[in-house]
Amino acid sequence: MRLLIAFALVLGLAGLAYLAGRARGNRMVTAAGGRMGAVHSRPVYHGAYVAVLALAPALIVLAGWGIVGEGLIEGQVLGSLSAAERPAPGNDSEALLNEVRGLVNGDLPQAFNPLAPRLAPVYAAARSNGDLLAGALAVALLAMGGLWGWSRLRPDFRARNRVETQVRALLLVASVVAILTTFGIVLSLIFESIRFFQLVSPVEFLTGLQWSPQTAIRADQVGSTGAFGAVPLFWGTIFIGAIIAMAVAIPLGLMSAIYLTQYADPRVRKWLKPILELLAGVPTVVYGFFAALTIAPLVRSFAVALGMTNASSDSALAAGLVMGVMIIPFVSSMADDALAAVPRAMRDGSLAMGATPSETVKKVLVPAALPGIMGGVLLAVSRAIGETMIVVMAAGLAANLTANPFSSVTTVTTQIVALLTGDQEFDSAKTLSAFALGLVLFVMTLILNIYALAVVKRYREAYE
């Protein structure tokens, strides 16, 4: 809240800096007799230049305080305790600090820890001092930056070019944020996975055929041996995402792309293509309950009709079929691009030889577009194996290593959801295994994506 007020204040002052810079620019234009070109930049650029110089350091200070401030305050609060009273670092300290925060913010009527009421005023004072200090520093830097920028304004000052540089810096920061976030995600996955691999050997994890992540809480507990062989999960993921779903999506996606690019009347294409791409916009949870409530029972009845009396209601087939439908637009739109990129001369050459349109598609267009189509398929596979909702709702939790599409299998994503929902303890292999699974999934999709993009790129170079 205080930070928000400081933020608003800084923005307001930067607005004033803008007005001051613009006013000075206007005066320079008037002094030059209003002649075009006498002042290098228009007054708005003078204003923008001053405003950015004022705003940037202040924002950095405020953001920095927002990130490290809490840690500094906590250090100060714990430091106020004598060594004997100080709780052990980790969970105990965290619990105490949470109570202190609760008391200061008024969320907690009464604390359990007797130290908490004593620390509350220390915490409140530290926080208000820190906020005040950060706010003051921000405003001071704002004033300095603004004044410095304002003092540099001259008729021949190239404010317009400076603003361009500032804009470029802003855009760079925006893109770096996304990259840093990705790095952060990867690092957190890696650190938690390392903790997991200290408990379970990577060899067992990557090659074991038994998946039963329940670990025993008591020594005599039954059926909680804790087996972390993830092969059945990898198999289930590939079985549903790369085999069944692709068996649906590749033919349907490719054929619809062929129809849309080669046969459809432009008016039909104009309507049909957006409708097909609408499939990509359906929330995956909707696909999930469609799979669980509509397709799964049908698949089960079909299995029973085939004589499988013990057919499961959660089946690989139901999840895979619906997932296949979900990724049709990925395959078809990549195949569409690839087919459209084949030069018209190829098609004309084949037609002029007396080939029918379908012969032309089969013998010339699809072979020529194959790398692009393959790239689309690989991207679709990587999308499919990372897909979660459909398999959570329709594929089941039993880690079976089976090629029977009517039986229940489970996938990496399903298990991650199961492991991380509900009560968890972050020191057990059960919870940590979710991160190792996530890491494997991440590496798999990353490799698929890189490979697919390389394939698509190589193909584009061939024609352009």
Next chain:
Amino acid sequence: MNQNPAIGHNTVPKMTARDVNVFYGQKQAIKNVSIDVSAEHVTAFIGPSGCGKSTFLRCLNRMNDTVDGARVEGRIELDGQDVYASGMDVVQLRARVGMVFQKPNPFPKSIYENVAYGPRLHGLARSKTDMDEIVESALKRAGLWDEAKDRLNESGTAMSGGQQQRLCIARAIAVDPEVILMDEPCSALDPIATARIEELIDELRGRYAIVIVTHNMQQAARVSQKTAFFHLGTLVEYDDTSSIFTNPKATRTKDYITGRYG
């Protein structure tokens, strides 16, 4: 204006066109063109860019069917058969009337497969030996055998531009068509490759009826025996090549030939 298509012919024409009009949507590209194409001669279509010569050429094997919004009126006959009749099989028509395009467009397949493409489509070879013979004779007739015989399995797209165009000609003659349409076949080639294609056209003359569209008047004079001059979608003059170039009857032809416009 000479609109009499029969001029200069003493044999039955291979293809005849009568009162052909072509529209692209609302725009009329060809106006009332009538012309006869003889089997023994090379016929050249000349005229400035956008005069409709390529459009008209593409009517002869119905390649305009592949253009959205194109409409053809009038009557075009191949050996007296109406090309646009509902009973006409386009696939068969294009097997009999082959085409070579402006830009060489070999398929991204081996040289062998490029030439074998048409014969495979139409089932012309009963065995691998048959096919080898067809490919060899087509490449020989296209003057490409010596250059290609040791690299039949290499990609057709790896050849030089001139070789690619001769490969496209070999591909067209592999199905033994009766007519070959060439749409500015040398416009993407250098002078040496152009000379080779022109020699080749001369060698093929008599065996196939050849119609060539060109914007290069010297080329028309070199390779053709009949020349048709198109302007603004109409056929201005059609006569023996020698007469067109030495003694044009229409003023527009004369102006074009002498380089007044175009």
